[in-house]
Amino acid sequence: MAVVSGPQLTGLERLPTEAILIILRFLNYRDLVSCRFVCRRLYQLCSHEPLWKMHCKRYWLLCENDKMKHNVSWMELFRQFYCNLGQYIEHYAELKEAWENLKKFLGLNCPRMITSLNVGLTEQELALVEQRIQFKLPKDYRCSLRIHNGQRLVVPGLMGSMALSNHYRSEDLLDIDTAAGGFQQRKGLKHCLPLTFCIHTGLSQYMALDEVEGRKPCEIFYHCVDHMAPDPSVADMFLTGSSFTEWFTTFVFNVTSGHYPIIRDQIFRYTHDERCVARTGDIIVSVSNSFLPELSSVHPPHFFFSYRVRFVGIPYSCSPDSVVLLRLSPSILAIGDKFVMSLGELGEYQSYVMTLLVKDASVLADFHPKHVKETNLFGQALRIHRICSDEEDSNRHQRH
Template identity: 55%
Template structure:
C-alpha cells in the first residue's frame, strides 16, 4: 500500500508506483533557498569551498558569498574590517591575495602572527626599546637563498615566522630573554636568517644544526635540528652541552627546549605576555614563578621563582645549575610597630634520591634587610645539584626593631627545581663508555646565599664580557 497526498488529505493507493512517487519528489539544487545552502557552505574549509564552486553555476555563485570569505580571512590571515577597508577589496579577493603571498604557510601563519602581535603589544607597553630591534620580514627569495647556502631545507613554521620578522638586530638585551647572577650575565638575541646561516653547523656531533639565538657574553646559542641525525629529531630545538667526561669532542648532549619552532616560540611568548617571565630593568628575565609557591607568615609574604642555567650545567658529569629569586614583602597595612629585620636563614634541601642537606647562615646574600609596611626586598641566589631535580624549603628568622628579644620565623615555601628534558650524545647512546674520564661526582647540592651580591640583580654593562663564575 502506498500513501500519497491528494488535495487536502492523505489517500491510500494500492497501485501507486514507487517510481512515480520518486519522480514527484525530485527537485533541483536551483530550487533550494540560499540561506540553508550558505549555512552548509560556512562549515567548509577554503579548499572545499573552492571545489564546490566548480560543481554548478548555483554553487559557484554562492561560494563567492562575501561573509564566507570574511570568516576564512579572519581564521587564516587574522584580517579585520579595517584591513578590508584599507585594501578596498572583497573578502574573497583579499584571501586570494594573502594566499598568493603566504599560501605555503597557511597552517602556521595565524598561530605565529598572533604570537608576534601579542609579544609586540606587550613589549610596546613594558619595554618599547626592544620593539625597535626587530627586523622587517624576510622575503621568499631570502629564505630560498639561505637554503641554497646551507644545502638544507628550513622547516615551514620557521620560514613563516621569519617572513613576519627576520629576527632582530644584534643588540643587548636580547628578545629571547636574559639572566643575571653575580658576575654572570646572559641575554639571547633572536638571530636573523643571514647571521644564523653563517653559524650553520656541519661538524660531527652538530651536523645540520642552525643557531636560533646567540648571547654575546657567554657565546651560548639555542640550535634547531634541520634533519634527523646524531640522535636528534628534525625541528627539535636545544642547547648543546659537551659531554665533559668523554674524550670524543663530538660527544654532545642536549638540553631540549622545544619540539618544533612553533612550540618553542609560542610557549616563550606565552610566558612573557602572561608575566611568568618578569620584566626587570627593561629586560625579559627567564624566571618561572609557580603561583602556588607563596607563603605568608603574619604580615610578611615570601614568593619564589626559579630558572635553569644550561650554560653552567652539564649532563656528564651530572651538574645542574639553578638560580632562584626570592621576593619578601610586608603588607602595606601592617602596623608600624611590626617593623623587623632579617637575621638568619635556614634551608632544607632534598634531592631526587631523598638525600637531605640543611644549611644555616646569617642574612641573605650578605644583607640583613629591614622590613617595614609596604617594603619589598628581592634577591637572587643559586644552587647546584647532581640529580635531575631537588626541592628547597626553609625559613628566615627576624627580630622586631622595637624589641630585639622578640624573634620569629617566616616560612619560605617549598619550591621545586627540575632539570629540563635532555638527551645524551649519540656517542654515549651507542655505548661508547670506554671514552669516559673524570672522578666520581658529588651528589650534594650547595646553597650559595653567602656568596652572591646584594639586593636585586647585578647586571654588568652590555659592552663587558662576563666570565662564568659559580
Template identity: 55%
Template sequence: MAAASSALRVDLLPSDPLLHVFSFLDFRDLVHCSYVSRRLNELSKHNLLWKFLCCKHWLLTDADRVQSGVSWFCLFKQNYKDLGRYIQHYATLRQAWEELKSFLQQRCPRMIASLKEGTTEVELNTMEAQIGCRLPDDYRCSYRIHNGQKLVIPGLMGSMSLSNHYRSEVLLDVETAAGGFQQRKGMRHCLPLTFCFHTGLSQYVALQPAEGRRKFESFYPCPDQTAQDPSAIDMFITGSCFLEWFTTYVHNVVTGEYPIIRDQIFRYVHDSGCVATTGDITVSVSTSFLPELSSVHPPHFFFTYRIRIEMSSGASPDAACQLDSRYWKITTSDGNMEEVQGPGVVGEFPVLTPGKVHEYASCTTFSTPSEYMEGHYTFHRLVNKEEVFQVAIPRFHMVCPPFREPTVRTRKATPTAVPPRCDEGDREDDESGNFGDLRGINMAALEGAWCPRHI
C-alpha cells in the same frame, strides 16, 4: 564558542540554506564546490564567506579590506598566493608576534626598535640553497613576519644575570643564522636560533634527524666532558618544533610568567604554589635553569632562584622587623637531604616595614636533574629585639629540561669529578648589566669564584 560563531554566521549570511552550509566549510572545500555547478560557483564566492576565512587564516580586519580596495574573496587569494604554504601556522605565529609587540611596547619599548621587518620568500630560498637543508615551514613563516632582531642587547629571547654572570639571547636574523649553520661532527645540520654575546651560548634547531637529535626540535648543546670524542654533544631540549618553542616563550612573557627587570625579560619561572605567608610577611620564589653552566656528563645542574619577601601594607608599624638568618632543607631526587643555615641573605640583613618588598637572587647546583628546597628565615622585631620569630620559605622545585645523549660516544677511563654543590650561592644579582665576556672561561674556575659553599 562554536554555537556563538554559528549564530553569528546565521545572522550575517543571507537566508539561502546553502550559504549557511557553506559557512562551515574551509577554503579548500569552497573552491571544490565552485566547480560543481554555476549556482554553487556563485554562492561559493559570497563576500561574507571569505571574510570569515580571511579573519581566521590571515587575521585581516575590515580596515585591511577597505585599504586593499578589493573583495574579501580577492583579498584571500592575494594572501594565499604570498603565504599559502604557511596557512597552518600563520595565524598562530602572527597572533603571537602581535601579542609580544603589544606587551613590549608597554614594558620593554627599546626592544621594539630592534625587531627587523619580515624577510622574503626569495631570501629564505637562498638561505636553504646556501646551507643545503630545508627549513621548517613554521620557522619560515615566523621569519616572513619578523626577521629576528638586530644584534643588540637586551635580547628578545630573555636574559639572566647573577653576580658576574650575564646572559641575554638575541633572536638571530636569517643571514646571521645561516652564517652559523653547523656541519661539524656532533652538530651536523644544526641552525642557530639565538645567540648571547657574553657567553657565546646559542639555542639550535635540528634540520635533520642526526646524531641523536630529532628533526626540527630546538636545544642547547652541552659538550660531554667525560667522553674522549670532543664531538660528543649532549642536548638540553627546549622545544619539539619552532612553533612550540616560540609561542610557549611568548605566552610566558605576555602572561607575566617571566618578570621584567630593568627593561629586560628575565626567564625566571614562578610556580603559583611557591608562596607562603607567615603573619604579615609573604615569601614567594621563582627559579631558572642555566644550561650554560650545567652539564649532563658529569651530572652538574645549575639553577638560580629569585626570592621576594614582602610585608603587608596593612601591617602595624610595630610589626617592622629585620632578617637575621636563613635555614634550608635541600632534598635531591635520589633522596639525599641536607640542612644548611647561615646569617642573612646574600650578605644582607634586610629590614621590612609595612608595604616594603625585598628581593634577591641566589644559586645552587645539584648532581641530580631535579630537587627541591624549603626552609625559613629568622627575624626579630625592631621595637623589641627579644621578639624573635620564623617566616616560612615555601617548598620550590628545580627541574632541568629534558636532555638527550648523542647516539655514539666513547667514555674516558676516569670521569671528571662533579664540582661540589653550592647550597645557597649567597651572591646578589646586581642586574647592573656591566659584565665581561665570559667565553673561554673554565666553568669550574668560574663557579669557584662566585659560588662558595656556605654551611
C-alpha cells in the same frame, strides 16, 4: 550502494539560501573553492562575502581596515594573501598572533626591544639562504622569518636575560643571515642552525635540520659538552622545544601572561610554580627559578639554577634593625625586585646550614616575631624568621 547521479544534485535548489550558507560556513577554504564548480547557484553562494571574511580572519588575521586598505573583496583579499603566503597557511595565524601579542606587550614594558626587530624577508631571500646552507628550513620557521627576520645583536636580547652578581646572559633572536653563518657541519652539532645567541657567554639555542646524531628534525636545544666521553666532540642536549612554533609561542605566552618577570626593562626567564608560595603572618613569599644551561652539564650531572625570592604585601613601618633569615641550599643566589640577597655571615644563626641575611627592612612585612613557617619550595627548605627589636615587639603586642 546506490550511485547518486548528477541530476539529483538539483535537490539543492529546494534548500533555502540561508540553509545553504549555514552549511557552507562549516567548509574549509579548499572545499569552498571546489563547491563553486558544482553548479551556478553554488558558484554564487560560495562567493558570499561573509564566508570569505571569516576565512580571512581565521587564516590571515585580517580585519575591515585591511580590506579598506587593499580596496578589494574579501574573496580577492584571501586570494592575494594565499598567493603570497599560502604555503604557510597552517602556521601563519598562530605565529602572526604571537608576534603581535609580543610587540604589544613590549611596547608597554620594554619599548626599546621593538626597535631591534628586523622586517620580514621575501621568498627569494629565503631561497638564497637555503641554497647557501644546502638545507630546507622548517615551514613554521620560514613563516616567522616572513613576519620578522629576528633582531639585531643588541642588549637586552628578545629571548630572555639572566643577571647574577658575576654572571650575565641575554639571548638575541638571530636574523637568518647571522644564523646561516653559524650553521654547523662539525661532529656533535651536525646540520644544526643557531636560533639565538648571547654575546656575553657565547650560548646559543640550536634547531636540528636533519635526523642525525640522535636528534629529531626541528628539535630545539642547548648544546652541552659531554665531559665524560673519550671523544670531545660528543655532545648532550637540553631540549627547549620540539618545533619552532611550540618553542616561540610558549615563550611569548610566558612573557605576555606575566609568568616571566620584567626586571630593568629585560625579560627574565624565571619559572614560577603557584604551589611554591609560603605565608608567615603578613608576609607572602614566592620562589621561582631559572635554569642555567651555560653552567650545567648532563655528564657529569651538574645542573645549576638561579632562584628568585619575592616578598609581597609589604608595609613600610618595620624597624631598620629587623632581619629575615632564609634557609636554603648553599648553591642558591636569589634575586629580588628591590634587592639582591647575597650570602651573609652565620653569626648568631650558625645553627642554620646556610643563611642568607637581608637587613633591608623596607621590603619586609610586619608580622609577629618568631612566627615561623616552613614549606618545600623547589625541593628546598625555606624558613622565614623575622627578628624584631624589643621596642617593636612591645608595640606589636600593644596593638593586639
